[in-house]
Each structure stands twice: as C-alpha cells, then as structure tokens.
Amino acid sequence: MNIHQLEYILAVDQFKSFSKAADYCHVTQATLSAMVKKLEEQLDIVIFDRKANPIVVTENGREILIQAQQVVAHAHALLASSKSIQNKIEGRVKLGIIPTVANSLMPIILKPILEKYPQLVLEIYEVTTSQLMKNLREGKLDLGILSTPIATGDLETTLLYEEPLHVYGYLENGNKSIRMEELSKQRIFLLQEGHCLRDQIIEWCDLKKSKHLPANLIFESNTFDTLINLVDEFQGMTLLPALYLRHLNEYRQSQILTMEGGDISREVSLCFYRPYAKWNIVKQFSQDIAQLVAKHLNKNSVQ
Template sequence: MTITQLYYVLAVAENQNFTKAAQKCFVTQPTLSMQIQKLEDELDILIFDRSKKPIELTDVGRKIVNQAKNIVNESYRIQDIVDQQKGFIGGEFKLGIIPTIMPTLLPMFLKAFIKKYPKIKLKIEELTTEDIISRLNEGHLDAAIAATPLETESIKERVLYYEPFVGYIPEHHRLHSKQKISTADLDIDDMLLLEDGHCFRDGVINLCKTFKNQADTSFQLESGSIETLIKLSNEGMGMTLLPYLHTLDLNEKCKQNLHFFNEPSPAREVSLLYHKSELKMQIIEAMQDVISGIIRGAIKFQNVEIISPLPK
C-alpha cells in the first residue's frame, strides 16, 4: 500500500470517473487504474463499484476513503515540518474569500503580502461560505476568509477583525434625519437585501428583530451585489446595510447617506479559516500577521456586538 495509491483513490472518489481522476493526478488512466486495482487486490476487497455510472464507492470503500484522507493529509505534514525547520514560507497556497469581503479586503493586503512573501504562489477564489467549508474539508483549499463563528467542528477559526454594520439611508427615507440609528429602527419591509447564499444577508436578517413575524414574501428586492443595493437605495427603493469597509470608497454624495449605529455597534466577525489538520500553518500565520497589521489602521471601532452569520 502506498500514499500514491491512496491519493488516486481519493481522486476517483471525488470525480466518480477514472479518466477525470487521472487527468487531475497528471497520470494516464491505465496507470491510475492499475495502482487502484493493486490496492484492491492487496486488501482483497472492492473500493469502487464499477458497474454503476457514475462510479460509486462500496460500503467498505467509504470507510477506506475517510481513512485515506487522514493518511494523505498527514503525509503532507512531513513537508510542512521540513519547511518550518528550514524557515521556508512558500509554495502554492489556495485561498477562498466570500463575496462581501473579497472586493474590500483583498486590495488592502494582497500587494503587501506578495511583496513580503514572494515565494508563495497564491491561488484565490471567490466562494460562498458553504463552498468554503466543503472545499476545506475536501482539501481543495488551504485557508479561507469568511464571517464567523460558523460552529463547524472540522474547521478552525482565527479572528482577523470585527467589521461594523453601517446603515445606508437615502434622502426622503423615514430614518434619514436620524444622526444615529438603532436595531429597533430597522424594518425588514423597506430593507434591501443580498440574495440567498450570502452570509451577510443572514447577518442582516438576524439583526432585524421584526423579521421574526414576517414571511419571505415581505422582501421587496434582493440583489447579488452590494453595489447594486446602493444604486437601488439611491433610486428610493429602500435602505440597506453595508459592511464598514465598503463605505470607505464611496463618493462624498453617497457618504451623506451613511448612518452609524448606537453603541455597541452591530458587527460581523471576520476570520481566517483552516482545516483542523493544520497544514501550511506557517503561511496561515504569515497571512494573519499581514492582514491584522493593515486592518488595524482601517477599523477604529471598539465597542461592538457580534451578529451571527448563520441563519436562525
């Protein structure tokens, strides 16, 4: 039994196809099939039911795949140990970031991070929280940045910063004249929300107390981007809430529509996520240091109340 054979098994289990798995592993399909067959012969069992289309795991195959994930991850840790011993911070690093954080945070830290750690090859994807959790568990991401806490046993969280919610309230709205707003002022009926799948949307709904007695049909408008919400709000379609970092690049006219909350300000917790197997920790810690250092100068709020990103 070899780690390579287990790696091939994981590839077939994920792709449910020998040809696709071979392409992902950069080997020929006969080579991959032969190695898996050798492993099955050695164990005297079938890992895959090849009669099914797409290919399925057998009952014992599912148990083997679960154990193979642990073994392959632990094999990667040996390289981690060597890298840490040598003080090497480099190699490929796959990072996922949720859509409501990507456009504001990434431009703030990316240039500084690349300059400080030129040997790291970053691969960054914009993903939903659900996809991030799935990919971290499958080993397809090394880390991610998302709103927390997520209460996922297999995922560890390192808090980067707390980002307050800010009201965006256009002229002629009932709350526009108020200097500061409170959660009691919010009415879900005139609130513009992000569409389903965004954890920031769930945070806003959790903040709006009136939602408890409202049906989903009470939403007037939903959108896929915060920029669209701002434009709709400017057209008099309702108010919305923005993450604080999104307010920094608004033009002066739009900034006149910003209304901060009474303290403690409702806020989201933004964290660096990684699998409990703790691979590539030297890169994760390097990223945490760079982001924390940069964000310290951007967010001055101290007295905040964390709003859960999980739907109630």
C-alpha cells in the same frame, strides 16, 4: 501503497473523471489509472464504478476515501510542520472563504501574498460558512476565512480584522444620517438565508419581521451588487462592509449614511482545524492579511 495513490483516488472522486484528475495531479491518465487500479488490487476493493458516467464511488470505496482523506491531510500537516521548522512558506494550500468576504478581500491580498511567497500554490474556494467548517474538519481545506464568532468548539480562529458596516440608502428629505435604533423601522434589503451576515444584521438592527420587499415581490440575493440595485430602485436601505465601499462610484458613495448613536462592525477571522493545522502558514497569513487590510480600512474609512 503510497501517498500519491491516495491523492489520485481523492482527485478522481473530486472531478468524477480520470482524465481531469490526471491533469490536476500533473501525471498522464495512463499513470493515474494504473496506480488507482494497483491500489484497488492491494486493498481488494473496487473503489470506483467505471461504467458510470460520470464516475461514481462504490459503497466500499466511500469508506476508503474517508480514510484516505485523513491520511493525506495528516501527511500534508507533517510536511508543513517540517517547513515550519525551516520557516518556509511553500507548497499547496487550500483556502476556503465565504462569498461576502471574498469579493472585497481577495483583490487586496492575493497579489501581495503570491508575490511574497512564489513557491506557494493557493487553491481558493468560495463556500458557505457551514460548508467551510465541514471541509476543514474533513481535511479538504487547510484554512478558512469567515465572519466570527462561530458556534462550534472544535475549530479555532484567529482574528484578522474588524470591519465596519455602513448604511447605504435613502431617507426622506434627503437626510444623510440615521440613528441606530431607527434601522428597525426601515425597509432593509438583506442577503438570502444561509449568509451569516444576514443573521448578524437581523440581530444587530433588531429586525422583527421581513419587510424589506414589496408585498408582491419575493427575492433572495447572494451579492451586494444586487442589494444596491434593489435599494436604488425601490428605495430603502442595506448594510455594506467597509472594504466593499471602494467599488462604489461617486454617486453611490454619496448615498452612504452616517450612523448616529452607535457603530456596527463584523469580525473576519482565519479559521483552522487543529489536527490538520499548518501552523507556520496560519501565523504568517494572519500577520500579512491583517497588515494589508489595515491599510485599506484606514484609507477608505467613511468620514
């Protein structure tokens, strides 16, 4: 038994296909199939039901996969520790990020980081906050980027940046400023339930009931683009992160309202699970991302 065999069965479970798993692991399908079969013989357990399409995991196989995930994660952490001692940033890193951060952050940081660390292979997954935290605990992700604080004690975070939120929308008589306490009286368009930013905005703006849609319309959005389109069509308001504003055209930039009597911002942090943490990468990524974002926040701040 070796680490490669465990990586192979995890890949088969992920892709539900021996051929796709072989491509992912950069081996031939025959090699991967033989190694998986050998592992099953060594353990005297059938891990996969090969007659099913797509391939499914047997009941006993599921227990093996749970243990394999932990062993592989610890092996990768051990390798990362050796790289940390040598001060190297290389190898494969699985990064999860919530959608409301990914759309504006990824274009800023990806190219500079990949150019700075050519031996680094980044796997990036857009997932919800709850799924991101679950995957970190299970060793399926090495790092996560999300909005904090989070209600958990077993995951650790390091602050990357604080991002102001700006009001986009329309006021009567063409006014371009609004007091913070007046937001609770407005028609506010929000992301659908499950997005942490939605919950934060409801708390910050003291929204008592859902009145952001017409009575005969039920709509849940996953994107800021859709929220803006709804605001343009039905009037009302929404709140947008500062980094997202760089995507707006000149007209929509003019619809950003000045907030009086207070500011609203969110924390964006790097999150990791201590048993699997790749410490050198955590430290270096934190510094790199914070520096890259600071330039854009200063450049794109709304006056």
